[in-house]
Amino acid sequence: MNAELVAWAAASALFSIGTAFLLLRRQLVAMVVGIELMVNAANILIVFHAVRRADPQGLAVALLALAAAAAEVVVGFALILSMRNDENEAPESSHLRELSG
């Protein structure tokens, strides 16, 4: 039983770290890393339970989830790279303040 607990602990820990990345870090690249962490956390859980239930569908889902996450990252970087600012420091969320109210 404790295996399941370990799995849940790992997944939730990883998930909260990923979310924390997204919430607290200012650099956009770090936030993309956070997104990846959250997806991997979910994958841990899925794979663990797929193996425990010997259900191939779960494994297929985990695989596809990785692919989806990859696609997400690609789109994210596409947008981040097109951010041009003169001081050429790392793009940060604080630069994105024009739209408000």
Next chain:
Amino acid sequence: MLLTGLWALPMLTAPLVWAAPSRRAARLLALAASSAVLLYSIWLWGPFSAEEGLLRLHESGAPGAYGLRYHLAVDGVSLSLCWLTAFLSLVSIVATWSDERPNAYWAAFLALEAALMGVFLMQNLFWFYVFWDAALIPMFFIIGLWGSGNRRRAAFKFILYTFVGGLTLLLGLVGLVALHHQATGAWTWEIPELTRATASGPWAPYVFLAIAAGFAVKVPVFPLHNWLPDAHTEAPAAGSVMLAGAMLKMGVYGLMRILVPAFPALSAAALPWAAGLGVASILYGALCAMAQKDLKRLIAFTSVSHMGFCIVGIFSLTPEGLSGAALQMINHGLSTGGLFLLVGFLYERAHARGLDDFGGLAQSAPWFAFFFAFVMLSSIGLPGLNGFVGEALSLYGLLRASPPLAAAASLGAVLAAAYGLPSFQRVFWAPPGPASRSPLVRDLTFREQAVLWTLAVPIVGLGLFPKPLLDLVAPAVQSLAQR
């Protein structure tokens, strides 16, 4: 197809008028349409009296699911209101017959007439409410585009304030149908069926209050009235005629058609409150009218006072009170419509509405003085003219319900004299002040006199021979009072 024509005719000609090639063509088309509607509505008297029963000339579309049928019918009260609407539309079109009005102006009046006809004919709550709110849009543009002074603010305040009432009413109506479903297990939006079973249940008082408040905003009843003075002050003359003459009646008609029949027990229980508010409207309206310096605001407050008599008449739940209310609706339409026309003519000539802007008009414009006195006397309830009969019957109804309130309401007659005559004296008898605009005021033209004579004839006619109208509304009133 009999009744649909009544609202469809003006609704269909409205776009044509809007798209008319020249302003003159638009005006003529509008005149033709409104007189056609008037003649048609009067012609309906034939088939109406040929049939029997309370609701006649039924006409309904395919029975949709959940009773959402397109269903028209008419009884004495609504037929008389249709006549009033058609008559006032024609009068307001002829009265403001001038060249500087764009096509949209005439189209708006036809659309307004169509929406009002719809309200008075519909027997299905969904359609009733659609026409109820649809009437606001033309009036919003009439006040907003062709009004005077700060018309935009007045139009905006008018439409938002009335939407408050409208949405409360919508909540109430949906609640009424839900209560009816709880009671009888059937879904229907037909007013005749809804009013057959008495709605009850824990939510019934709240639904009653919601519907009552929704209609009260439109009547208007005392605390919910302060959209009226602004709307009237800024509306153009013809706009005020339609607003006071026909639109205020939607609220009273709603009370008579939906609220009282659907909640007989609650209406009886609400008598002291409702009649109390009615009396408050009478006295508050009259007192405020006495304090006004602007003629149109004064007449607006008199409307609040007169509508108070309708409320008192309805909530007395006696046949006399109810027929008094029905009569008062028609009388108020005629007399206040006349007053607004006259003030409109004054404004057209002198671009001023203040009491102190005029003086000594009786010498320079005797016909003006005659008609203003005549219509003002009808409005303050001089017996022999139409105002008195409605007020006396409403007072009698209230007397049967609660004598002390009747005594208080009868004070309204004294206050009526107190706002009616001094204003007349100030404008027509008192010598003109230094900055007076009286010299600008030339006497009524033939067209204007013709319009006012067409108003004066029913004013005297209904004053001395109200019997035909009373018989017309008698069956509807009898069924209401029996509940």
Next chain:
Amino acid sequence: MSPLPAAALVLLAAPLAALAFGFFVTHRVRPRTTHLPILASCAAVAAASLALLGGALGGASWSGRLFTWISAAGVQVHFGLLLDPLSVSVLSMVAVVGFLIHIYAVGYMRHDAAFSRFFLYFHLFFFAMVGLLTSDNYLQLYLFWEGVGLASFLLIGFWQHKPTARAAAWKAFLTNRVGDVGFLLAILLLFRWTGTVAFADLFSNPSLLSSQKAFIVGFLLFWGACAKSAQFPLYVWLPDAMEGPTPVSALMHAATMVTAGVFLLARSYPLLERAPGLLPFIALVGAFTAVWGAVGAFFRKDIKRILAYSTVSHLGLMTLGRGGGGVFPAVFHLIVHGFFKAALFLCAGNVIHGLHDSLGGAPTATVDDAGGLRASMPMTFAAFTLGAVSLAGVPPFGGFWSKEFVLAGAFGTPALAALGLLTALGSSLYIGRMLFLTFLGRRSWQKGHAAHAHEAPPVMWVPVLLLSLGGALAGFLAAPLARLLGVEPHHASHTVTALSIASMAAGFGLAWAAADLAPGGEPAWRSRHPALLEAVESDFGWQPFCDRAAGAVAGAARFLGDIVEGSIWDPGTEDAAAAFPALSEVLGRRARGILNDYALLMTAGAAGLAILVSLCF
């Protein structure tokens, strides 16, 4: 009750036709001839009413219904005419006096610019008065009642440019409306309790109303009558009504309109009989008003105001007669008073007309302006004297007989008797003073206008003379009127007659003394008692009280209209609506648009949902 004769229809049709023809034709085309159709209609009405009087003397009375007016469920009212002895008798007086005053008015108003408008209003009043006297139910009577009120508003305010005239007209209509509210409530109560307002149904079985209900209805009717017949609480409008032209004051505010209230009380005698305590109360109010009017008349200087207060006093006498003696004394005094008071007013009109040029066109004159007119206006003097003696009650003139019957009725209770005698003394006092000051005496403080005052033209003094003769000879009408009303006249005992003659004589003596004892008698006395004079001028504070009451209502209106509506309620709702954009402004400024905040809020939301689920799982 035989069906309506043709004459009855003429009563209403003729004035209506004259009014319509006058308004639509002559007023437009040739305004100077509007009075012709109107005089014709007056003549027709007078002839018709005299014909009806003849028939009535023969014991006939007519009634008939013309059409149904209102027919809601419980309220059924018909429009009909009722010509019984009471209405025919009063109608005849009104028709005759009205006809004569119409003729007088032609002369009096000849130079007025709005000549035709005056006659239209004048005849509108006449039509309403005839309608009032002949209606067969209370609601129809109420209709003409307010019609008469409207006519008095138009006529009092006839000279529109005068602010005092406008104020008087409005005051008259408002006070009448206060009374009419009571009258309307009485009508509604009658419907409520008996289901009908027709005189025939009501009075055929009086048991319809219990005594307590009859008292309420009776009192409300009396309240309405008080307003119209200027009884104590609501008489305040009559003195101001003198602002109107003199024919108006003569016809309406002396002979006919003000008597409508007494006629109403006379018409509803079966109703008032059923209420035990009501009649004595009415008598008391009448008596008090009589004395009050007499006191008011004595101290006034303006000749028309003196006559106005005298009318208030005599109306009080009629009400006293009605309360104490029943219908006959009241109606008889009403008719006699109609004649001599109209004559007195028209004499006053002649005096004003005579002094018109020297007074600089002032519409009214005071006793000081007049004085010693005996020489220059002989005919008016003769008519005035005849009227005065009849008013004072000098035997054998009309006033003496009618006052006799009133006092006879009043002698039942000591208080009424005392007030009655006081009034008798008072009337001779003030009419004597007016007679001596205006026509006889020559005092230094006089402004010497008497020299070039000129007598009125025949078209004016002939009707005056006829009226004063009518007033003087009215005594002989007592017997036929009694027979007409079918009541046995209750003659006063000799002691009562003696007492009244004594008080009348005393009155004249005192008047002679006050008016002429010392050359400066009156002004000297006035200067010594300014406080008393001021109190009387304002009717012991009652006139200012009423004005303050009206002011209070106007103040309440301004308070409600400007303060409550203008600055509390109306802006209040607008501010309530403006709260939403204000809230929006506050929220808007806080949303800074930072990505991390968005993410933070989202995570908080998701966490909230998760916690919620685990909590109540």
Next chain:
Amino acid sequence: MTPLSELQPALPALSHAAALTALCAAAAVCRRAKGPSVLPAAVSAAGCLAAAWAAAAASSAQGPLLDLDPAARLWQLLFGAAALLFIAARGALTWRAAALLSGSLCGMSLLAGARNLFMLFLGLEMMSLPVYLLIHGLRPDKRSLEAALKYFFTGALAAGFFLFGLAAYYAGTGSMTIARSPEASPAAALGVALMAAAALFKLGAFPFMFWLPDAYEAAETELTAFMATAVKAAAVLMLMRVLSLGAGAVETLALPTLAVLTMTFGNIMALRQKDLQRLLAWSSVAHAGYLVAAVWAWRRLGGPPHAAATVYLYLGLYLAASAGAFLALRASGARTREDLPGLAERAPLAAVLLVVLLLSLGGVPPTGGFTAKFFVLWDLWRAGSPLLAAAVAFNSLVGLGYYVGLVRAMTLDAAPAEPRGEGACPRLGLRAAVIVCAGLSLLTGVMPGLRAGLEGLLK
């Protein structure tokens, strides 16, 4: 089963996929034609039409991951309508933009037919990613980049929540098919909650909606119209599918409060907006609130077809009004509130259409908006919560505050001396789209039988 029949339920998605591949190939091949042209738009439109035909005509079939039941067909038609409206209004697209559009539509088709939770996730991803790029692609300026990035990160966060919810649900119940799970374990409930949060994010409900105004304001107007209608409809679909997993506590407590908060917050914020697109964005947040209330009523009544029909009707009429309003703004060339005064004189047709559309958004009879709100109020009363109905009524009153405010500005206020805002956009497709939307809004105002028709379809 022959392979073809197995693909039967995925036909709509496949037709979009075919269009996608064709467009990508074309984009790769012809380097030269840089600017937007009609051909790519036509190809994408062809994909839509094929998908719509497949959804309408194909016989119903059910695969393990996708099925083609009446509900799915309705969703497909809804997405197809929104897409065609976008293409018609936009007129010309570059190859890449058309490809992105078809990709997004393919994702939506997957969503429509999804019977498996992961298929829902895939559909969500395929729908969202192209839209992030389109926001910046169609109007390459700094503001749209910022909007795209904000939308991307919050969208990714929501996708993360959804996936973790999926994992938790899978852990709890062991299956991923969207069916009422028999034993409700805490993990499953947690999963449903997180997935619901993701759906609420996509819908723009409180407190997940802050991205929406930025995205709608900065994006190209036609795209905003597409997002406000198709993407919002997809979000409602996701919410309904997730809640049908047995939401328990989330349903009874969270949904009503979130609904009220969303509509009130949306309306209040809209009152102060100067930029018209941002104003309509906040108003669409308010409409999200009404939709959440309608979905709650649907769940509370036990998922009957008439309540579902109410949600569809509301979405359909809201689609017409909202897309129409955005496109009408584009057609009239008004950007901010100051551009409106005098619009009635400058562009009378655009002004009249905009008035009809705004009144429909406000829910004023005789427009479709009223019919939609009427049925929502009715269902809320039937679901036994008059207070929520009162909240909806009160909020539509606040909404009328700014809708009628705009109408007043356009028609009543005096025209400024020199004309403001960009000139009216002459594109024919745009005008036709606005006329169609306004006509639909006006027509449906007097057709109360609509919902009964939808209900019949769903049975």
